[in-house]
Amino acid sequence: MTGAASGIGKATALLLARHGAKVHLVDIAADRLIEVADLVRAEGGEPVTHVVDVSDPAAMAELADAVFAGDAAVDLLHNNAGIGVGGRFIDLTLDDIQRTVGVNLLGTMYGLHYFLPRMRKQGRRGHIVNTASGAGLVPIPLLGTYSAAKHGVVALTEALHAEHADGQVGFSVVCPGVIDTPILRNSPQRGGLVDVDLIDRLAKRFAASPESVAEAVWDAYARRKVVVVVAPLFVTPAWWLRRLSPRAAQFGSRLTAVALEQVLGGAAERAGKKVNA
Structure with a gap:
């Protein structure tokens, strides 16, 4: 379970603990990882913690060696670690780009690279759940x-x-829609377009819970579903429109970009005036 120290990873770890699972908790945040391990233990699970940067292939190789030590088997691998960065692409730094791709995509690939071959040879069926996003179905x-x-x-x-x-x-x-997790509030915002307080208010009003995603992860594992959309209110209509009419979806994306810049930019400007007053 990567990204286990908060949000979806934490919620899923606790759900697995209630099923009596041995859960390998993987995250870069050591202090929060210990707290989650205590909660997993209290829920009846058996936690093992690993402080790992998933964007580091050598660290992921060592993680796989540790998890599979002693002929252990993995029933469920959850590649869940993720980070975000907001703003127009032109305003992002090279480090923003490398970290976002490194954790979200390469981190998933490294997990698959080091775990999948061993899972195929372990003598019993396994399952891999990758956390993407509604933004992985519809460009945002x-x-x-x-x-x-x-x-x-x-x-x-x-x-x-x-x-x-x-x-x-x-x-x-x-593929979760808007979920109330730290990634929603803690992602860097470039270009001065986004008011973090507005994001917090929107999260409290519209976001679904990490626990709802954890239930979806368990359902995907138990029923072997391939693509699972969680909190589909905003995601599913746009996804279907994109599949049925790509041109209409592209037009909708342009309108969304204009609306977001006006709404978020206006909120950020108002927030700046309050700070300067």
Whole structure:
């Protein structure tokens, strides 16, 4: 379970604990990881913590060695770690781009690279759930790099599902809409367009809970679903429009970009005036 120290990862770890699972908790945030381990233990699970940067392939290789030590088997691998960055692509730094792709897409690829071959040889069926996003189904203006990385996660998962039709290892990709997690509030915002307080208010009003995504992860694992959309209110209509009429979807994306810049930019400007007053 990568990205286990907060949000969707934490909620899923606790759900697995209630099923009596041994849960390998993986995150870069050591302090929060210890707190989640205590909660997992209290829920009846057996936690093992690993402080790992998923964008580091050498660290992911060591993680796989540790998890599979002693002929252990993995029933469920959840590539969940993710970070975000908001703003127009032109305002992002090179480090923003590298970190966003490194964690969201390459981190998932490294997990697959080091775990999948061993899961195929372990002598019992396994399942891999990758966390993408609604932004992996529909391009979201002001989240271009994040959206590109999550589209990659969706495409990769569907390709692996086709490649491994023997069913020895199953594959699912979970695509949440707006979820009330730290990534929503803590993502850097470039270009001065976004008011963080506005994001917080929108999250409290519209966002679904991490627990709803955890339930979807468990359902995907239990029923071997391939693409699972969570909190579909805004995602599903746009996804279907994109599939049925790409030109209409592109026009809608342009309108969305204009609206977002006006709404978020206006809120950010008002927030700046309050600070300067």
